[in-house]
Amino acid sequence: MRAARSVLFVALLPLFAGCQMFADKPTNATAGMTRMQGVLKGEGGHLLFQPCQEQRRFMVNDTGNTGVLQEASAQASKPGTIFVDLLGSFAANKGGGNDGQLNLHQVYRIERAASACEDPNxxxxxxxxxxxxxxxxxxxxxxxxxxxxxxxxxxxxxxxxxxxxxxxxxxxxxxxxxxxxxxxxxxxxxxxxxxxxxxxxxxxxxxxxxxxxxxxxxxxxxx
Incomplete structure (x- = not known):
């Protein structure tokens, strides 16, 4: 009788595994991320992001391999501030006089502009x-x-x-x-x-x- 139960248990394992597989929900890769606009500045060997109309500054961590450092460097020779429109998650860990860290996922737009933060449209x-x-x-x-x-x-x-x-x-x-x-x-x-x-x-x-x-x-x- 014990052997029969063992065989039944082993036979049911694939069924339970299949139920678990279908029960898992797909994850949203951008869940918990925020889209923000602001300006980029270089300071102390780091790239800093300052949101529009704010004084807070976040050290940029390019977790999405967006190449934002290279893109910002390419804009450095043009007049105006470096405006950026991006998607990422913000961490509150403070350090080096900053207000936290930006884990950058995607850059929608980066350009030299004097008034992009005031775009009414x-x-x-x-x-x-x-x-x-x-x-x-x-x-x-x-x-x-x-x-x-x-x-x-x-x-x-x-x-x-x-x-x-x-x-x-x-x-x-x-x-x-x-x-x-x-x-x-x-x-x-x-x-x-x-x-x-x-x-x-x-x-x-x-x-x-x-x-x-x-x-x-x-x-x-x-x-």
Whole structure:
């Protein structure tokens, strides 16, 4: 009888293991992280992050291997402060006169800018894309998108968004006898004029004519 029970117990082990496997929930890699904007400064051999409109300073620990030190160094020769839009977790451990540590996971945008912290449009946008030659700028929100192009009147349009593999997506709109398409991919992009770095590449197509540029998520979108 004891042998029969042992055989039954061994036979049930794979079943229990299978139940445990399906019971485990997938983890969110960015759970507990915060998106913030601010400025970067170098001091005492360390890179420090100071949030917009705050006096607190956090020592940057590049846990996500974002290359932020190299990106900041590339911006050092340009005028203005080094603005950064990032995602990470904040630790309260103080040291060296700082207010804690920033464990950096992702950089959305880094550039030399004097007033990026005061951008009134940032919080309500889901995406912003822009390019040059000629200059164009596309602001996207939950209410629609506004396309501005050099030498033309701004164009306000509704749009449809389609998700594509590998984190890519596109926005399309057909109105006023025009077809507008924006194709976006998660890839480091350097602005050809300012030298700023953004985390998305963008390709604008207007009636079949293509212009390339960079893009970043606005404050209403985190992915």
């Amino acid at each position: 940032f919080k309500r946008l889901t995406l912003r894309a822009s390019g040059h030659t000629p200059n164009w700028d596309l602001k996207v929100s939950g209410k629609g998108m506004v396309l501005e192009r050099e030498g033309q009147q701004p164009l306000a349009l509704p749009y449809l968004e389609e998700q594509l593999p590998d984190g890519r997506f596109n926005l399309t709109s057909e109105a006023n006898d025009q077809r507008i398409e924006l194709w976006v991919a998660p890839q480091r992009c350097v602005d050809s004029v300012t030298g700023g770095v953004q985390h998305l590449t963008a390709e604008l197509r207007v009636n079949g004519q293509t212009q390339r540029g960079c893009a970043y998520y606005g404050g209403s979108r985190n992915e």
